[in-house]
Amino acid sequence: MPKQTTTATLLIVLATTLPGTLLAADNRISPDIESLDVTHNGQTVTIQRGHDRDATLPAMFQKTDRGCPPFCVQPIVALPGVGTIGELEVLDYLRRKSQGDDSILVVDSRTPDWVMRGTIPGAMNIPWNNISSDAAGTFETPDQADAFRQILADEFDGSYNAETDTWDFTDAKTLVLFCNGIWCGQSTENIKTLVDLGYPLHKLKWYRGGMQDWVSVGLTTVKP
Incomplete structure (x- = not known):
């Protein structure tokens, strides 16, 4: 035999x-996802996992000792009512956005020097200090405040009432915000600022793991 x-x-x-x-x-x-095509700056980018079994984290994410403040470990919930999400949920928002859902915006809250090292395909960079110049969400000059209002209106689809100095976010986009990782408080500061202005809690999603978790599982990044 x-x-x-x-x-x-x-x-x-x-x-x-x-x-x-x-x-x-x-x-x-994942068992159900092999890759995902998204649009980034007008170009189609395929998000997949890396195929180098010897790959390691980029040097900028290998450091474990970071001073607090400002690099303090973030809570699992940024604010009650704001959803904390992971990589698969981010991919689902990116998929919906790339399929034409204009009600979604994935926001890289980091400063441009970090974004130059790589970001999530399909994300838009709006540096955190364009929304929250400090923990109180205040700005030093009228120009900074005007730029902030322009972001809320043009990018987030908020409606500003100059007479009452209030915002209406009824038709605003669902925002998926992230920064460098669980030790980065930039996106959480933005979330707090937006909620204080009346942004609906259910329209704010926080990718807590950020770029450090994204690259740790080998997902595609892009540079400007």
């Missing part, structure tokens, strides 16, 4: 003859 081929032997044979096929099948984002 011929000897039966074991599963282990079959895998060795397949790995030798079909390395590309096995690699693609063995490195999905």
Whole structure:
């Protein structure tokens, strides 16, 4: 009787003859997601996981000792009522946005020097200090305040009433905000500022893991 081929032997044979096929099948984002095409600055970018099994975190995310303040560990909930989400939820918002849902905006809250090192495809960079210049959400000059109002109106779809100095966010976008990771408070400061202005809690989502978690699982990044 011929000897039966074991599963282990079959895998060795397949790995030798079909390395590309096995690699693609063995490195999905999730059991249901192999990759995702999104639009970034008018270009189609495919988000997938890396195929280098020896890859390590970029040097900027290998550091573990960061001074607090400002680099304090963030709570799991930025504010009660604001949803904390992970990578798969971010991907779902990116998918919906790339399929034409204009009610969603994924916001990289970091300053441009960090964004130049890589960001999430499909995200828009609005530096945190354009929304919250300090913990109180105040600005030093009228020009800064005007720029802030322009972001709220043009990017977030808020409606400003100059007579009452109030905002209506009834038709505002759902914002998915992130920064560098669980030790970065930039996006949480923005969330607090927006909520104080009346932004609906259910329209604010916080990707707590941020860029450090994104690159730690090998997901695609893009540079400006």
